[in-house]
Amino acid sequence: MKTLLNVIWLLFGGIWLALGYFLAGIVCCLLIVTIPWGIASFRIAGYALWPFGRMVVDKPGGVGIAATLGNVVWLLVAGIWIAIGHVMTAIAMAITIIGIPLAIANLKLIPVSLMPLGKQIVPTSQPFVTGYR
Template sequence: MKAILNVIWLVFGGLWLALGYFLAGVVCCILIITIPWGIASFRIAGYALWPFGRTVVDKPKGPGVVATLGNVIWLLVAGIWIAIGHVLTAIAMAITIIGIPLAIANLKLIPVSLMPLGKMVVPTDRPFVSTYR
């Protein structure tokens, strides 16, 4: 079922969403000082490409002071606007019955789009994060 939902997601918005995050990551990496946000954007792009069967969790050591400061800057500059975009897209997707799981997946992207630093994407079939590095 996850594979079917991922393919439907890919066709109805996931590919464009992932390309947008990928492009933002490239721009952030070109600007050198924003490389941490670029890496986080690539991580979100991979998650946006194939969201079913995966989830976002905090890194085991937790975000440091620099990551927290970076998240606050990201939230003020881009995060809130991206989150609003996800909410509006989720509302549009939830109009049909088939779109409801896609809308839920879109809402799952909001926390990581608001605070991307200090997060990691893990499979949902492995509940223990301590095995990931």
């Protein structure tokens, strides 16, 4: 079922969403100072490409002060706008019965798009891998 939902997701928006995050990652990496956000954008792009069967967890060891400050900057500069985009897209997807799981997947992207640093994407079958508790 996860594979079927991922294929439907990919066809109805996932590919464009992933390409957007990938492009943002390239831009962030080109600007040198914003490389941590670029790496986070690449991570989110992979998640946006194939979201069903995966989840976001905090990295082992907690989030340091640098990641916290970076998340605040990201939230103010881009995170809030990306989250609003996810909500609007989720509303559009939820109009049809088939689109409801896609809308839920879109809403699952909001927390990582708001605060991407200090996060890791893991399979849902192993949410508590050693060090991820």
